[in-house]
Amino acid sequence: MALGYVRPATADDAERIAAIQLTTWRTAYRDIVPADVLAGMDETWLAERWRAACAEPPSPAHRVFTAVEQAESDHRRIQTVGFIAVGPDEDADAEAVPGAGMVTELLVEPRFGRRGHGSRLLSAAVAHWRSHGITVAYAWSFARDAATLGFYKSAGWDADGARRTLEMADRRVPQLRLHADVTGDDDTA
Numbered sequence: 236m237a238l239g240y241v242r243p244a245t246a247d248d249a250e251r252i253a254a255i256q257l258t259t260w261r262t263a264y265r266d267i268v269p270a271d272v273l274a275g276m277d278e279t280w281l282a283e284r285w286r287a288a289c290a291e292p293p294s295p296a297h298r299v300f301t302a303v304e305q306a307e308s309d310h311r312r313i314q315t316v317g318f319i320a321v322g323p324d325e326d327a328d329a330e331a332v333p334g335a336g337m338v339t340e341l342l343v344e345p346r347f348g349r350r351g352h353g354s355r356l357l358s359a360a361v362a363h364w365r366s367h368g369i370t371v372a373y374a375w376s377f378a379r380d381a382a383t384l385g386f387y388k389s390a391g392w393d394a395d396g397a398r399r400t401l402e403m404a405d406r407r408v409p410q411l412r413l414h415a416d417v418t419g420d421d422d423t424a
Contacts, residue, residue: 239352241359244299244318249286251315252301253278256285259342267377269404288320296336296367297322300359302343302352317343319356321363324373336364336417338374341383353386361417370418375399378409387413 244252261273289299302317319342324335338360343352364372374392376383384394397412 238305239302239316239350239355240305241300241302241355244285244289244301246286246290248299248301248315248318249282249289250278252285252289252299252318253281255315255318255342255344256281256340258344262345263382264377264380267379267408269406269408272403292322294323296364296369298360298363300356300363302347302356304347304350304352316347316350317341317352317356319360321360321372323367323369334369335414336360336367336369336372338372341374354390357390364417365419370416372415372417374413375410376413378411384411384413387415391415 257276257278260268260276265273285299288297292298297320299318299320301315302319303313304316305313318340320339322337322339324337338357341353341356341360343356361372364370373395374387376387378398392413392415394411395414399410399412401408401410
């Protein structure tokens with residue numbers, strides 16, 4: 236049995252966050268994202284971006300949180316297993332609510348899935364948004380990513396009809412936008 240919790244990420248977490256991102260993308264998105272895009276992802280470059288995001292976020296509303304798993308039998312065995320990056324919605328979509336929040340990335344390394352880490356990360360994000368007066372939040376998901384879409388739906392998020400297409404190595408990869416009321420008036424997160 237393991238214990239899980241969430242904490243704000245620090246610059247020292249950057250390498251582990253990058254490793255989680257790389258592992259998760261190459262595992263979970265291998266049938267969605269072109270293989271050459273996945274192969275070209277550079278862990279060192281990702282770690283530098285995450286170090287900056289953790290150490291010097293662009294605003295107080297931007298935050299990275301990590302999910303940590305601790306072995307119940309040996310409290311010295313602590314491991315970062317997932318993360319969420321959030322901030323204000325900077326999408327140029329005119330249909331989005333002004334002052335909304337955005338999940339820019341939410342990943343749990345696949346071997347640590349289904350242990351509540353994703354829900355704890357999303358709950359931390361909701362608490363963070365509420366502390367900044369954010370009442371609605373958005374997230375983009377690959378349209379073919381049934382696991383992520385199912386996760387958000389189980390947390391009370393719904394697709395709002397907005398779509399976009401990413402150009403990835405001469406391939407068009409569609410995404411759907413999800414949204415949720417994060418005021419605390421419902422069961423979201």
